[in-house]
Amino acid sequence: MNIIKVPGKNKTHKVLLYALSTCPWCKKTKKFLLDNNVEYEYVDVDLCSDEDHEKVRNDIIRRGATPSYPLIIVDDKILITGYSPDEILEALGI
Amino acid sequence: MITIEKVRQRAEADAKTYGYYLNPDPDFLNELFEGIKRNEERYGYPSCPCRVASGKFELDRDIICPCDYRDPDVLEFGCCYCALYVRKDSYEKQTRAFAATTEAPTEKTPSTTTIAAQEVSKVKKKLWYCKQCGYVVFREEPPYICPICKAKRELFAEITMHADVRG
Numbered sequence: 001m002n003i004i005k006v007p008g009k010n011k012t013h014k015v016l017l018y019a020l021s022t023c024p025w026c027k028k029t030k031k032f033l034l035d036n037n038v039e040y041e042y043v044d045v046d047l048c049s050d051e052d053h054e055k056v057r058n059d060i061i062r063r064g065a066t067p068s069y070p071l072i073i074v075d076d077k078i079l080i081t082g083y084s085p086d087e088i089l090e091a092l093g094i
Numbered sequence: 095m096i097t098i099e100k101v102r103q104r105a106e107a108d109a110k111t112y113g114y115y116l117n118p119d120p121d122f123l124n125e126l127f128e129g130i131k132r133n134e135e136r137y138g139y140p141s142c143p144c145r146v147a148s149g150k151f152e153l154d155r156d157i158i159c160p161c162d163y164r165d166p167d168v169l170e171f172g173c174c175y176c177a178l179y180v181r182k183d184s185y186e187k188q189t190r191a192f193a194a195t196t197e198a199p200t201e202k203t204p205s206t207t208t209i210a211a212q213e214v215s216k217v218k219k220k221l222w223y224c225k226q227c228g229y230v231v232f233r234e235e236p237p238y239i240c241p242i243c244k245a246k247r248e249l250f251a252e253i254t255m256h257a258d259v260r261g
């Protein structure tokens with residue numbers, strides 16, 4: 001799976017973002033993380049192979065959420081669906 | 095070849111027809127058009143930029159922009175799922191992040207469809223036809239709007255079939 005790492009100074013939390021390359025809300029989420037200097041990894045799900053897409057879907061369902069994007073997973077436990085700056089800041093303690 | 099301008103014109107014409115507005119943020123709007131254009135290029139139809147398409151027309155029919163969910167979403171949330179189409183009052187408020195955290199519909203993929211089909215197997219699917227243009231669809235409920243002639247849901251009627259064996 002093509003996981004892209006974006007470097008940043010805020011490395012306290014492990015941040016994984018599932019996104020779509022065509023979605024402006026996902027772009028806003030990426031920009032928000034970048035602007036806040038958060039180190040994160042992301043996967044553009046629509047660019048994945050069918051097999052990897054299925055893995056992402058299963059991962060999201062396994063965590064009890066509905067596959068929709070953007071979706072952020074903080075430290076493998078906090079899930080944030082949609083573009084939600086307040087929730088991101090709270091989860092990251094910024 | 096599909097261009098941003100063509101996508102824009104189509105959305106503007108559709109908004110005008112149905113009394114909607116397009117997203118008031120010009121940069122955001124442009125990104126939406128880019129996404130729709132990209133999907134039309136890779137799938138052959140303009141599926142929603144904020145949902146995963148399967149690439150199979152039959153499965154993605156409901157998420158082709160303007161999607162089946164636009165009208166009820168605009169009614170409930172003030173804009174559609176991706177926030178391309180916006181209701182007059184939301185447009186005037188110039189709210190930027192209206193749709194971000196609204197209830198997200200399940201993404202459309204073949205496997206989702208399978209799961210959904212299993213879940214709704216108790217709900218009986220029926221054949222519905224549009225009394226205005228004759229379009230036929232097989233699902234639990236008639237669509238909110240006819241994808242062909244844009245007739246309202248009320249114009250859909252159920253098709254009932256009887257097998258009659260004689261002799």
